[in-house]
Amino acid sequence: xxxxxxxxxxxxxxxxxxxxxxxxxxxxxxxxxxxxxxxxxxxxxxxxxxxxxxxxxxxxxxxxxxxxxxxxxxxxxxxxxxxxxxxxxxxxxxxxxxxxxxxxxxxxxxxxxxxxxxxxxxxxxxxxxxxxxxxxxxxxxxxxxxxxxxxxxxxxxxxxxxxxxxxxxxxxxxxxxxxxxxxxxxxxxxxxxxxxxxxxxxxxxxxxxxxxxxxxxxxxxxxxxxxxxxxxxxxxxxxxxxxxxxxxxxxxxxxxxxxxxxxxxx
Amino acid sequence: xxxxxxxxxxxxxxxxxxxxxxxxxxxxxxxxxxxxxxxxxxxxxxxxxxxxxxxxxxxxxxxxxxxxxxxxxxxxxxxxxxxxxxxxxxxxxxxxxxxxxxxxxxxxxxxxxxxxxxxxxxxxxxxxxxxxxxxxxxxxxxxxxxxxxxxxxxxxxxxxxxxxxxxxxxxxxxxxxxxxxxxxxxxxxxxxxxxxxxxxxxxxxxxxxxxxxxxxxxxxxxxxxxxxxxxxxxxxxxxxxxxxxxxxxxxxxxxxxxxxxxxxxxxxxxxxxxxxxxxxxxxxxxxxxxxxxxxxxxxxxxxxxxxxxxxxxxxxxxxxxxxxxxxxxxxxxxxxxxxxxxxxxxxxxxxxxxxxx
Numbered sequence: 001x002x003x004x005x006x007x008x009x010x011x012x013x014x015x016x017x018x019x020x021x022x023x024x025x026x027x028x029x030x031x032x033x034x035x036x037x038x039x040x041x042x043x044x045x046x047x048x049x050x051x052x053x054x055x056x057x058x059x060x061x062x063x064x065x066x067x068x069x070x071x072x073x074x075x076x077x078x079x080x081x082x083x084x085x086x087x088x089x090x091x092x093x094x095x096x097x098x099x100x101x102x103x104x105x106x107x108x109x110x111x112x113x114x115x116x117x118x119x120x121x122x123x124x125x126x127x128x129x130x131x132x133x134x135x136x137x138x139x140x141x142x143x144x145x146x147x148x149x150x151x152x153x154x155x156x157x158x159x160x161x162x163x164x165x166x167x168x169x170x171x172x173x174x175x176x177x178x179x180x181x182x183x184x185x186x187x188x189x190x191x192x193x194x195x196x197x198x199x200x201x202x203x204x205x206x207x208x209x210x211x212x213x214x215x216x217x218x219x220x221x222x223x224x225x226x227x228x229x230x231x232x233x234x235x236x237x238x239x240x241x242x243x244x245x246x247x248x249x250x251x252x253x254x255x256x257x258x259x260x261x262x263x264x265x266x
Numbered sequence: 267x268x269x270x271x272x273x274x275x276x277x278x279x280x281x282x283x284x285x286x287x288x289x290x291x292x293x294x295x296x297x298x299x300x301x302x303x304x305x306x307x308x309x310x311x312x313x314x315x316x317x318x319x320x321x322x323x324x325x326x327x328x329x330x331x332x333x334x335x336x337x338x339x340x341x342x343x344x345x346x347x348x349x350x351x352x353x354x355x356x357x358x359x360x361x362x363x364x365x366x367x368x369x370x371x372x373x374x375x376x377x378x379x380x381x382x383x384x385x386x387x388x389x390x391x392x393x394x395x396x397x398x399x400x401x402x403x404x405x406x407x408x409x410x411x412x413x414x415x416x417x418x419x420x421x422x423x424x425x426x427x428x429x430x431x432x433x434x435x436x437x438x439x440x441x442x443x444x445x446x447x448x449x450x451x452x453x454x455x456x457x458x459x460x461x462x463x464x465x466x467x468x469x470x471x472x473x474x475x476x477x478x479x480x481x482x483x484x485x486x487x488x489x490x491x492x493x494x495x496x497x498x499x500x501x502x503x504x505x506x507x508x509x510x511x512x513x514x515x516x517x518x519x520x521x522x523x524x525x526x527x528x529x530x531x532x533x534x535x536x537x538x539x540x541x542x543x544x545x546x547x548x549x550x551x552x553x554x555x556x557x558x559x560x561x562x563x564x565x566x567x568x569x570x571x572x573x574x575x576x577x578x579x580x581x582x583x584x585x586x587x588x589x590x591x592x593x594x595x596x597x598x599x600x601x602x603x604x605x606x607x608x609x610x611x612x613x614x615x616x617x618x619x620x621x622x623x
Contacts (some may be wrong), residue, residue, distance in 0.1 A: 020558060023497050033344075037339055039530075040338040040339045040351065041339060042330050042333070043338055043351075043354055043355075044335040044336075044354075044579065044580075044583065045360075045579075045582075045586070046332045046583065046587065047583070047584075047586070047587020047588075047589075047590035047591055048587065048590070048591060049328065049361055049362055049365075049573075050362070051587075051590075052331070052354075052355075052358040053355055053358040053359055053362070056354055056355035056358065056566065057355060059338075059351055060348060060351045063344055063347055063348050066344065067344050067345075067348070068299075083344050084343050084344055087344055088342070089341070092395045106305050107586075108587065108590050121324065143389045145318065153476075160597070161593055161594050161597040162590070162593050164594045164596075164597050165592070165593025165594065165595075165597045166589070166592055166593050168592075168593070169589055169590065169592070169593030172589070175593055182352070210403060219589045223360050253340055254340070254341050255369050256340050257337075257340050257341070257342040257400045258342040258343070261342070261457070261458060261460055261461055261464075262458075263458055264342065264457050264458055264460075264461050265453060265454055265456065265457045265458075265461075266343040266346055266457075
């Protein structure tokens with residue numbers, strides 16, 4: 001006879017499709033939460049009040065995406081963890097966001113460059129997710145794709161305004177692109193988890209989205225009189241929990257209140 | 267144009283009419299409960315009072331983002347994080363509505379911000395207090411926004427049309443913030459003893475700022491400890507009420523706030539830090555300690571640590587972002603030179619009188 005616990009032990013030895021999907025969704029959830037956390041750092045510090053508003057709007061959407069993705073992941077991985085368990089009780093090494101999303105805000109141009117790279121990627125990925133067989137996941141993809149489409153317009157518009165604005169803004173925008181571009185390749189990485197899920201058509205693999213991403217961001221960047229960087233190195237590690245040194249501070253801040261009140265309800 | 271039976275817009279004296287005739291028409295509009303619109307003639311004092319009040323209100327929204335904004339990255343649950351982001355976002359939106367309302371009086375947002383940054387205009391001194399713990403975000407929303415709703419609800423019927431319309435949107439959202447603040451405090455009060463202690467500590471620190479500073483100085487002798495201050499406040503309030511800018515005295519609204527908070531605090535199991543609070547059967551209101559305005563004002567001058575921090579934070583953001591605004595302006599000029607603007611929102615018309623309904 002097979003008990004429930006034996007089944008769980010078995011599936012963790014050879015990851016089940018559900019466990020793989022949980023891992024995959026956690027990555028996307030971490031991307032959204034960590035980027036949202038970074039954007040929160042701009043609020044009350046933006047160059048225009050309109051941008052305090054726009055960036056908080058985007059951060060709010062991203063936190064919303066993380067909540068849905070964490071909840072789904074907790075249900076699939078068999079642990080029953082809640083959205084808050086994922087956000088507030090994991091350690092730095094357990095987060096699997098891409099390094100791009102945790103890069104410090106830098107000046108406004110660095111943030112715009114990071115937004116450009118991420119929103120075009122997220123937009124393509126969520127559109128593809130909207131076509132996946134799981135109805136709940138497909139519904140999430142469709143909703144998130146709609147929201148991210150606005151984030152993309154916001155990033156595109158700023159790349160253009162800064163690229164074609166003043167010599168200083170063009171210089172800063174180019175520097176912002178150079179700063180974040182080495183971190184873009186990781187977004188499209190495939191590993192065994194993704195390969196297994198993509199093989200069964202459960203979720204889209206990000207790798208095939210890359211040419212279209214390249215085409216779209218190139219159009220925006222060159223349209224703004226700027227150059228798409230061709231970095232000589234690419235950073236990786238976030239997906240396997242190997243983060244930047246600054247990430248410790250980000251997680252520490254994120255979890256500080258929650259951890260100060262063990263057993264607290266919020 | 268046919269002669270109107272009642273005083274309404276667009277029926278007044280022709281531009282260039284004698285000032286007493288214009289003033290009579292203005293007074294008649296106020297008496298009829300009509301709104302004054304940007305193109306209507308208005309006394310200079312009315313324009314000045316409104317500009318100052320709306321600007322101070324807009325500045326308070328923008329500065330008021332800071333104490334709560336500092337906790338966005340530390341909110342202890344994702345639900346609370348979402349709520350707080352949405353609230354701070356609303357405040358930025360309120361600032362924008364109100365700066366737009368002020369602009370209909372012939373001032374410029376950039377000049378108003380400059381006045382804030384250089385101490386010529388002020389935000390509410392309520393926010394010259396630090397938000398020291400997570401519970402402060404709840405106390406601010408419950409008490410400070412609660413005071414704002416009571417203070418501002420009558421402004422939805424204020425005599426200046428653009429201000430009244432802005433306030434209707436602001437009040438709707440503020441009322442939501444108060445409920446969220448109360449809910450946050452309730453969760454803490456129902457939580458661990460440590461959480462409840464944090465909630466009480468926050469209320470201890472935010473009660474007086476809300477009671478004293480959100481309603482302005484005492485303007486009746488009953489509410490003030492100093493007859494001269496009260497008399498001065500009363501004179502300003504009388505003027506503002508005659509013009510229909512204000513509808514109630516500061517002390518009347520302050521009393522209304524105390525009356526609403528006491529039972530809420532009792533339900534939460536929190537103690538409001540004023541031993542004089544007790545129900546007065548005869549008055550039908552709660553008694554509370556009169557605000558010692560002079561002492562309080564001295565402690566909250568512009569030359570205090572937190573007043574400086576708020577303005578410095580705001581000014582630093584503005585200065586750090588100068589290159590971005592310059593780029594946006596240069597880009598807009600370039601687009602304009604290149605041809606007619608394309609796309610939705612490229613040419614947003616200014617609010618017109620016709621929109622006042």
